[in-house]
Amino acid sequence: xxxxxxxxxxxxxxxxxxxxxxxxxxxxxxxxxxxxxxxxxxxxxxxxxxxxxxxxxxxxxxxxxxx
Amino acid sequence: xxxxxxxxxxxxxxxxxxxxxxxxxxxxxxxxxxxxxxxxxxxxxxxxxxxxxxxxxxxxxxxxxxxxxxxxxxxxxxxxxxxxxxxxxxxxxxxxxxxxxxxxxxxxxxxxxxxxxxxxxxxxxxxxxxxxxxxxxxxxxxxxxxxxxxxxxxxxxxxxxxxxxxxxxxxxxxxxxxxxxxxxxxxxxxxxxxxxxxxxxxxxxxxxxxxxxxxxxxxxxxxxxxxxxxxxxxxxxxxxxxxxxxxxxxxxxxxxxxxxxxxxxxxxxxxxxxxxxxxxxxxxxxxxxxxxxxxxxxxxxxxxxxxxxxxxxxxxxxxxxxxxxxxxxxxxxxxxxxxxxxxxxxxxxxxxxxxxxxxxxxxxxxxxxxxxxxxxxxxxxxxxxxxx
Numbered sequence: 001x002x003x004x005x006x007x008x009x010x011x012x013x014x015x016x017x018x019x020x021x022x023x024x025x026x027x028x029x030x031x032x033x034x035x036x037x038x039x040x041x042x043x044x045x046x047x048x049x050x051x052x053x054x055x056x057x058x059x060x061x062x063x064x065x066x067x
Numbered sequence: 068x069x070x071x072x073x074x075x076x077x078x079x080x081x082x083x084x085x086x087x088x089x090x091x092x093x094x095x096x097x098x099x100x101x102x103x104x105x106x107x108x109x110x111x112x113x114x115x116x117x118x119x120x121x122x123x124x125x126x127x128x129x130x131x132x133x134x135x136x137x138x139x140x141x142x143x144x145x146x147x148x149x150x151x152x153x154x155x156x157x158x159x160x161x162x163x164x165x166x167x168x169x170x171x172x173x174x175x176x177x178x179x180x181x182x183x184x185x186x187x188x189x190x191x192x193x194x195x196x197x198x199x200x201x202x203x204x205x206x207x208x209x210x211x212x213x214x215x216x217x218x219x220x221x222x223x224x225x226x227x228x229x230x231x232x233x234x235x236x237x238x239x240x241x242x243x244x245x246x247x248x249x250x251x252x253x254x255x256x257x258x259x260x261x262x263x264x265x266x267x268x269x270x271x272x273x274x275x276x277x278x279x280x281x282x283x284x285x286x287x288x289x290x291x292x293x294x295x296x297x298x299x300x301x302x303x304x305x306x307x308x309x310x311x312x313x314x315x316x317x318x319x320x321x322x323x324x325x326x327x328x329x330x331x332x333x334x335x336x337x338x339x340x341x342x343x344x345x346x347x348x349x350x351x352x353x354x355x356x357x358x359x360x361x362x363x364x365x366x367x368x369x370x371x372x373x374x375x376x377x378x379x380x381x382x383x384x385x386x387x388x389x390x391x392x393x394x395x396x397x398x399x400x401x402x403x404x405x406x407x408x409x410x411x412x413x414x415x416x417x418x419x420x421x422x423x424x425x426x427x428x429x430x431x432x433x434x435x436x437x438x439x440x441x442x443x444x445x446x447x448x449x450x451x452x453x454x455x
Contacts, residue, residue, distance in 0.1 A: 018108055020242055020321025022222035024290070026234040032222060033186070034100060052290040055242040055297035055319045 014058035021050035079340025079357035080218030081170035086365025088177035104167030108320035128166035132156035140419035141263035141412040223342035239325035245285025247316035268292040326401030332382040363388040
């Protein structure tokens with residue numbers, strides 16, 4: 001489920017799998033498995049804390065209809 | 068049943084596992100990654116004297132030694148912190164990939180079980196003990212433990228599973244990018260720090276030597292203050308200063324700079340290292356505090372097992388130990404950090420400029436701040452009591 005038609009996505013070519021995004025997520029909506037970041041759209045509130053924190057600029061908010 | 072399950076095999080976890088095992092406890096350490104020590108998330112600098120308190124120094128995991136630090140104001144004014152005599156190296160730059168494995172081996176040598184590529188995904192307290200749900204390569208199972216040490220880093224799950232809120236605000240974390248850069252010019256006897264709201268808002272840029280012409284060049288910025296991502300600030304800096312440098316490794320990370328947390332314990336659970344936000348709010352350094360916390364957690368775990376008491380109330384002994392050791396420094400440096408964050412570049416220039424070109428001696432936050440307060444009593448009046 002997206003929020004207001006928006007969702008957070010990860011660009012895996014940019015992600016350096018550091019876990020900083022997880023440290024700032026109060027909804028526990030993300031998880032790092034080895035080098036693979038998972039974002040749970042059900043839990044994500046699109047508050048953008050992770051987007052602002054990502055040192056690599058690997059996270060972005062998109063319209064939910066895009067994939 | 069295990070006496071202790073340690074989650075995370077970084078410095079805090081390995082030290083907790085080692086200490087608990089040395090005290091006769093039955094210990095399991097789980098690491099979610101398939102390799103201990105990589106990917107690195109660290110600038111790798113550490114105090115030589117403090118490290119020697121915990122582990123016998125082995126050149127295999129020392130990349131470089133330094134005698135001091137050079138700090139730069141936004142306008143380029145420099146202050147030096149270094150011992151005057153040659154041969155007085157005060158800091159190591161580690162090779163964390165090797166260092167972390169060495170610590171894990173020490174835990175194993177002490178008798179701890181270790182299991183990698185295994186995540187702790189659940190905690191359930193029952194009848195005074197706790198069931199830890201583990202997951203490895205698709206297989207899930209439970210182990211029972213009296214105590215869980217959460218040393219699972221800045222993205223700690225154990226804290227949250229145990230009811231300790233470890234979510235960091237955007238003003239409580241440094242967003243960091245680092246390049247291992249080869250073919251760059253600098254004096255390898257020093258570490259370097261560049262400050263400025265334009266180049267590194269809410270943080271700083273560092274250079275930590277890893278040998279001749281090779282160094283960790285990195286940046287931390289505070290997300291609440293930064294206008295773009297850490298990597299872009301770092302790229303701007305290295306493009307200007309190290310044009311001929313070659314990037315041979317990219318590192319990223321989040322450093323908790325929240326300062327002292329109220330408690331790092333819950334029933335059956337102790338948090339240590341970055342999971343407990345034990346990193347220093349001024350320097351971002353976390354290795355020594357992680358080692359201290361791990362050791363204290365191991366000691367308190369042994370006492371708890373002996374007394375058969377795993378309640379939060381009993382485990383507060385662990386809070387007391389780390390707070391009495393470095394908690395007050397975290398508290399002090401948080402206040403100092405907030406003071407520095409409130410300064411514009413002009414003020415930073417004035418502050419550093421008042422001591423420009425001088426060697427202030429000992430490389431410590433306390434020493435440099437005392438010098439700054441003496442030279443700028445009006446600017447720093449409100450924090451003087453923290454340092455005198």
